[in-house]
Amino acid sequence: MFFSDAGARPRTWEASPSEHKKWVEVFKACDEDNKGYLSREDFKVAVVMLFGYKPSKIEADAVMSSVNPNTSGLTLEEFLNIIRKKKEAQLYRNEIRHIFTAFDRHYRGYLTLEDFQKAFKQVAPKLPERIALEVFRTPFYA
Template sequence: MFFSQAGARPRTWQPSPSEHKQWGKVFKACDEDNKGYLSREDFKVAIVMLFGYKPSKIEADSVMSSINPNSSGILLEEFLNIVRKKKEAQLYWNEIRHIFTAFDRHYRGYLTLEDFEKAFRQVAPKLPERIILEVFREVDQDSDGLVSFKDFEYAMNYGQNEA
């Protein structure tokens, strides 16, 4: 499988000192009563401040269940680690979106075999046509001759998870 061998790999990413400082300020601002930790509701507010969306119940449950059971909430270091991972995932998703958009030269929201052929001719002109066709078929999850962003994202993540 092509993507299992050459899938995109998320890079380890470290925040800049200013980002790290900003996250610490958000933690302090959301730590009502200066408890030294964020409650579930404090955490939700912090995520809204940093990412612009309110975490779902499932996401909040997941985060709360991942913290030390002996603590009353999310400590600063745990919070910084959670935010770093969310930011890393966001950057990785943006990278996948950028690659998809580069393939989608007509801005249709899907890719055709012709789109794949043009893209591969530019980056790997000696790649055999059969390989391009194999890759396209692998990515086209529902075999309808069109690759949606969802199909493309799945293939990119599949390759990363298989490696």
């Protein structure tokens, strides 16, 4: 889906006027018959246009299940809200990736306890070493 309910959430993010305008234009382009909403297939095309990938069946199902039952698809307002959340999640994942890369000093694709301790010493030098050790050993999937 767009982002997990586990862990920290991205900060609220607002689109620039030009980005907002682009989203509205994509909505209008995908609403070929001027129905005032996007069908499931229209939504998939819009995601391809904005994010460069075709949404999975699960993602499309999740979005379409959130649609107001009195409409036949996503209204412009619903579409803009979904796209904003999707963009927030994308920015959040990029931020996490940058932080991980900064910690992964040897470009191994994983962090050792030593990497973690060095990073914590730079970022929070007064933090007790046991905290970094506890954080490193805490499974993220728990």
